[in-house]
Amino acid sequence: MSIPPVIVPPPAGGGLTLILEPMADVESAAFSLLVPAGTSWEPEGGGGTAAAAVDWMLRGAGPYGNREFSDALDHLGVQRHESVAAHQMAFHGACLGDNLPAILKLYGELVRAPRLEEEFFEPVIAGAEQSLLAIEDDPQKKVMVELTRRSYPDPWGRPSEGNLTDLEQATPDSVRQFCQDRIRPQGAILGLAGKFDPDRLIPQIQAAFAGWDRPPVDGAPPETGDFTPGFSHLTQDSTQTHIGVAFPAVPYRDPDYYAAWAAVDILSGGMSSRLFTEVREKRGLCYSVYASLHSLRHAGRVLCYAGTTSERAQATLDVLLVELKRLANGIEPAELARCQARAKSSLIMAQESTGARASSAARDWFHLGRVTSLEEVRGRIEALTVDSVLDYLRRHPAESFSILTVGPEPLAQV
Amino acid sequence: MPQFHHASLENGLQVIAELDTTVQSVAFGFFVRAGSRDETDEVSGVSHFLEHMAFKGTEKFSAEDVNRVFDEVGAQYNAATGEESTMFYSAILPEYLPQTFELQSSVLFPSLRETDFDMEKQVILEEIGMYDDQPSFVAYEHSMRRFFAGHPLGRSVLGTRESVGGLTSAQMRDYHTANYRAGNITLAVAGRTDWQTVLELARQHCSHWPAGDSPRTKRPPQPVASREWIVKDSVQLEQVMELAAAPNGADPLRYAAELLTVIVGDDSSSRLYWDLVDPGHAEVAEISYNDYEDAGTYLTYLSCEAELVRENRERIRAIYETLNRDGITADELELARNKVSTRIVLRGERPMGRLSSLGGNWLTRREYRSVADDLAILRGITLDDMHRLIEQWPLGQTATVGVGSLTEE
Numbered sequence: 113m114s115i116p117p118v119i120v121p122p123p124a125g126g127g128l129t130l131i132l133e134p135m136a137d138v139e140s141a142a143f144s145l146l147v148p149a150g151t152s153w154e155p156e157g158g159g160g161t162a163a164a165a166v167d168w169m170l171r172g173a174g175p176y177g178n179r180e181f182s183d184a185l186d187h188l189g190v191q192r193h194e195s196v197a198a199h200q201m202a203f204h205g206a207c208l209g210d211n212l213p214a215i216l217k218l219y220g221e222l223v224r225a226p227r228l229e230e231e232f233f234e235p236v237i238a239g240a241e242q243s244l245l246a247i248e249d250d251p252q253k254k255v256m257v258e259l260t261r262r263s264y265p266d267p268w269g270r271p272s273e274g275n276l277t278d279l280e281q282a283t284p285d286s287v288r289q290f291c292q293d294r295i296r297p298q299g300a301i302l303g304l305a306g307k308f309d310p311d312r313l314i315p316q317i318q319a320a321f322a323g324w325d326r327p328p329v330d331g332a333p334p335e336t337g338d339f340t341p342g343f344s345h346l347t348q349d350s351t352q353t354h355i356g357v358a359f360p361a362v363p364y365r366d367p368d369y370y371a372a373w374a375a376v377d378i379l380s381g382g383m384s385s386r387l388f389t390e391v392r393e394k395r396g397l398c399y400s401v402y403a404s405l406h407s408l409r410h411a412g413r414v415l416c417y418a419g420t421t422s423e424r425a426q427a428t429l430d431v432l433l434v435e436l437k438r439l440a441n442g443i444e445p446a447e448l449a450r451c452q453a454r455a456k457s458s459l460i461m462a463q464e465s466t467g468a469r470a471s472s473a474a475r476d477w478f479h480l481g482r483v484t485s486l487e488e489v490r491g492r493i494e495a496l497t498v499d500s501v502l503d504y505l506r507r508h509p510a511e512s513f514s515i516l517t518v519g520p521e522p523l524a525q526v
Numbered sequence: 527m528p529q530f531h532h533a534s535l536e537n538g539l540q541v542i543a544e545l546d547t548t549v550q551s552v553a554f555g556f557f558v559r560a561g562s563r564d565e566t567d568e569v570s571g572v573s574h575f576l577e578h579m580a581f582k583g584t585e586k587f588s589a590e591d592v593n594r595v596f597d598e599v600g601a602q603y604n605a606a607t608g609e610e611s612t613m614f615y616s617a618i619l620p621e622y623l624p625q626t627f628e629l630q631s632s633v634l635f636p637s638l639r640e641t642d643f644d645m646e647k648q649v650i651l652e653e654i655g656m657y658d659d660q661p662s663f664v665a666y667e668h669s670m671r672r673f674f675a676g677h678p679l680g681r682s683v684l685g686t687r688e689s690v691g692g693l694t695s696a697q698m699r700d701y702h703t704a705n706y707r708a709g710n711i712t713l714a715v716a717g718r719t720d721w722q723t724v725l726e727l728a729r730q731h732c733s734h735w736p737a738g739d740s741p742r743t744k745r746p747p748q749p750v751a752s753r754e755w756i757v758k759d760s761v762q763l764e765q766v767m768e769l770a771a772a773p774n775g776a777d778p779l780r781y782a783a784e785l786l787t788v789i790v791g792d793d794s795s796s797r798l799y800w801d802l803v804d805p806g807h808a809e810v811a812e813i814s815y816n817d818y819e820d821a822g823t824y825l826t827y828l829s830c831e832a833e834l835v836r837e838n839r840e841r842i843r844a845i846y847e848t849l850n851r852d853g854i855t856a857d858e859l860e861l862a863r864n865k866v867s868t869r870i871v872l873r874g875e876r877p878m879g880r881l882s883s884l885g886g887n888w889l890t891r892r893e894y895r896s897v898a899d900d901l902a903i904l905r906g907i908t909l910d911d912m913h914r915l916i917e918q919w920p921l922g923q924t925a926t927v928g929v930g931s932l933t934e935e
Contacts, residue, residue, distance in 0.1 A: 245762035350760075385597075461876075464550055
């Protein structure tokens, strides 16, 4: 049995929520700070603002200048990374458990008092532009970034990197305004897992984030999830043709989520899965082929990828679509059993990672307003039957697709 | 505290285990001392192709059986091929160890059926195509070829379309017979199980493996300064890889080399980061250290707009010159130590994270180091060690390859 997490709800009127999962037998601790300031909050014509804001914020906060802030984190040995998605910007870190309070103090400064100094704005934008160019050089990534953009109504599919036109328009004031409006504790979540004593840590966190109490502002983007099928091509001088296919699925908070998850896992969960077997093993059409489940709070998509040399691209797309549609015709009990076995072992192995625990606690709170225990997840996966998965597939059939190819030549319409 | 165990089977198979009852899973892998450096030009890519063929089945298991059984036990499994070794590994829950072990050990001796061979060749050719679309990978392969010209480490792991296209299953069989012998293989186990179980499984499934090992020619490389610009107009950011000589995998200075590259070229708060990435001159500017049995390299990676390549390489040169002349500060050493300690501890908390250093250290050096040993070594590195390293193995830009729109710098 896992120990239930300690949850410190936000103060009256809203604010930062804390979720703490202490773990035995580890020396490390990890945290995941989600701030509701993702790409969906960017102003019209402000693509890339959230990512630019994260980079700029990290270049100095409170009493620390750019280099001092970075050195302070390094002296504490934190392994950190940041990401920006539709709903939130996220600050993740892992460290030795004993260093956690001092590190969180620095993150308190970061959200409460980012310096946003003029001299660093230009490098921030230069970095953002280079990230965009790097996507152009990576057709495998480009197809999925563009596919995601096309499979959700704006602003929900926006790439965190933005676009060149918008970045050229960005000014220090526009990004400062975004930080002013959006870097707020309302709706922010801090998930923590690893070596710490919650009774001692909670007051330390509260002290670190004290004063981060700006009043809430409204303007939340409407949560729309309409899906528009399509078929498009982006010409690129590449060796392979990179194929992306998207279709609707339910989001994480939907009661059907685990059935949707199982359906995708049967397609792509292991090397005995449908796509790997049919596209790669039996036909040798490509090296990389997969499907994954992508979830916003209010909508979800299955996103599929296959990369293959151009003369075999049409055959690959054809087989891929046949397999996606065929799933609803029937599933072997053994296929579902394998998917349940994989889920069981990944769940147990996730218990060994402080980083995985911290981020899933924060994510659960955002999507569900509570934290699911490993036992509950396991129970829901074990309760799946062939009929329940097929029933889901019949109610959410894979029949209309958003298809995008990146490569030398377009493919025939399907 | 994790417990270390070691035994050798009569055929020469090395069996090692670091067992720990505080974790939930067990990871194990077979590390074979065979990689691209053990090939000839004619069969370039055979080690990697063979790694794929391992999953195509044995006398007992068909290709479908192999994938199915691994998935039935919920294994996280894969394989990887490098210049000096090929590894096959799984992470599982302890109750599935026996059946996973039987399967994983058997795939090292696959049937190599002709129809599977022809089908998998297509997959490998697609994999070559996929890497062809990654300009940084192209730059890496060409820089290795240049730096190690005339040395077996210069050979591509994937091979070429021509070499893989022309490969026969008979050639693969010969390569397999020569290299897949028990004396060339280490079985490493990390996590939750007991030593008796490990030994019994090894005896039951690996005792019949052919004994012996295969010789490997070792000699230091003779790198010659060179530069190449591969034109690929569609590439937006020039990808530049630069190699220079560093201590080899047997040199005690290798730990210092690891730390030096953190100080100089880690992805945050390093000298390259502050001078190139932080001001927005480059998307990436990093340096890493790679060690081999008879060689070592400092690998510098620069990704930036083509018109900035010259000045960025100049900045890198200036950083290296200053460092080679003035060394590093005690504060820089301390900061790098803190970063690396966290990495060691985090990696060490998961059996899968322990496996590759456990197996790799034993395969190449017959050496066991616990997480505590690694941390102690790290703490013991002094400024003098660092300066001795810099004196013997200064940073440099010996072999340079760029991929992108530049025809010359």
